[in-house]
Amino acid sequence: MPPFGVLHVIRFAVGGMRRHLIDLLRYTDRSLFVPMVAGPGDELATQLTMAGAEFFPVPFKGELDPPGDFRAVRQLVSLLKHRRVTIVHAHGAKAGFVARIAGVLAGTPVRILTVHNSIFYAEWPAFKKRLFALADNLLARATSRIITVSEALRREYVAEERLKPALVVTIRNGVDPEEFRIHEDRGSLRQRLGLPRRVPVVGTVARLAPQKGLNYLVQAAGLLPPPRRPFFVVVGDGPLRAELERLVAATGVTQNFLFTGRRDDLPALLNAFDLFVLPSLYEGLGLALLEAMAAARPVVATAVGGIPEVVVDGETGILVPPRDAGALAAAIDRLLTDNELATRMGQAGRERVGKYFTVEKMARAVMALYREELVQKGLLPCA
Numbered sequence: 011m012p013p014f015g016v017l018h019v020i021r022f023a024v025g026g027m028r029r030h031l032i033d034l035l036r037y038t039d040r041s042l043f044v045p046m047v048a049g050p051g052d053e054l055a056t057q058l059t060m061a062g063a064e065f066f067p068v069p070f071k072g073e074l075d076p077p078g079d080f081r082a083v084r085q086l087v088s089l090l091k092h093r094r095v096t097i098v099h100a101h102g103a104k105a106g107f108v109a110r111i112a113g114v115l116a117g118t119p120v121r122i123l124t125v126h127n128s129i130f131y132a133e134w135p136a137f138k139k140r141l142f143a144l145a146d147n148l149l150a151r152a153t154s155r156i157i158t159v160s161e162a163l164r165r166e167y168v169a170e171e172r173l174k175p176a177l178v179v180t181i182r183n184g185v186d187p188e189e190f191r192i193h194e195d196r197g198s199l200r201q202r203l204g205l206p207r208r209v210p211v212v213g214t215v216a217r218l219a220p221q222k223g224l225n226y227l228v229q230a231a232g233l234l235p236p237p238r239r240p241f242f243v244v245v246g247d248g249p250l251r252a253e254l255e256r257l258v259a260a261t262g263v264t265q266n267f268l269f270t271g272r273r274d275d276l277p278a279l280l281n282a283f284d285l286f287v288l289p290s291l292y293e294g295l296g297l298a299l300l301e302a303m304a305a306a307r308p309v310v311a312t313a314v315g316g317i318p319e320v321v322v323d324g325e326t327g328i329l330v331p332p333r334d335a336g337a338l339a340a341a342i343d344r345l346l347t348d349n350e351l352a353t354r355m356g357q358a359g360r361e362r363v364g365k366y367f368t369v370e371k372m373a374r375a376v377m378a379l380y381r382e383e384l385v386q387k388g389l390l391p392c393a
Contacts, residue, residue: 160316218248303359
């Protein structure tokens with residue numbers, strides 16, 4: 011029995027969606043599946059090739075673009091037919107739109123969508139959300155299965171889209187815990203990374219966009235008394251960077267903030283932090299939280315979306331309400347002044363990731379779903 015071709019379709023992505031796909035490619039069962047990827051050509055192509063997948067440049071934008079979307083669908087139909095793809099697996103709303111239409115037109119047997127976040131909270135105009143919701147609802151009828159990365163997102167997606175619950179399955183994100191074990195003391199790590207050695211360091215890794223609520227982190231920094239104010243490291247880039255830098259200056263905490271931009275040394279950076287913070291307004295799951303917990307960092311995060319499925323309040327970190335700078339500041343201050351509690355939470359977080367949120371566990375669940383759909387289509391014999 012020859013391996014089945016799997017074509018992943020993804021838009022330009024720089025955050026958790028990109029890392030999720032790369033990890034999935036690394037752990038794909040190559041005895042049964044041949045992974046390929048299509049999407050806008052950028053530096054992502056190199057990473058995907060290194061992960062063992064053939065890459066096909068198919069340009070399409072994140073927003074609605076009828077002429078461009080039509081061209082992308084045509085290219086995908088040709089690719090699906092030419093490579094005799096059995097499974098088309100789209101990641102995110104826009105990729106799900108063009109890939110599933112192409113899958114129907116090409117007669118691709120299995121069509122899967124992974125929902126990484128809710129379109130209902132995206133920074134889009136209301137009309138765009140309505141159009142995507144309508145298209146999603148129609149395309150759901152031509153979708154074999156929909157994967158959500160958290161149970162909270164699954165419940166919301168089923169309710170908002172009025173879908174049959176059996177169509178949607180939760181497969182939570184995962185990380186490789188060993189990747190975040192750094193055998194180097196924190197002092198030398200900070201010296202190597204250019205971070206202060208004698209001041210507590212609070213870090214976050216996020217796309218600098220409204221969803222991540224980073225303005226509340228800046229406000230929280232201003233609420234902490236200067237003698238106990240830590241040094242904040244913001245890793246990532248995005249449309250709000252200049253606005254956040256202005257807010258830092260206006261709050262009077264410029265000396266306590268460093269914006270690093272995108273970095274490729276996350277394991278080292280996370281191990282250099284005393285505490286990890288994610289003040290999101292909404293979140294599918296929070297892959298950065300899993301990475302921080304794998305590095306044994308205690309976390310402070312907002313109790314939104316799938317975050318409470320990752321962070322056990324009072325055990326692996328502290329959960330606070332969204333949009334509440336005061337609660338965020340109090341939680342940060344508590345963990346920075348109670349070293350015993352912070353250490354205990356960090357170790358509990360690492361154990362939790364190793365037990366429930368590994369990339370192997372995530373990939374095995376996706377491979378099992380592929381096999382289940384192939385059996386249902388009569389393309390694979392029952393085990």
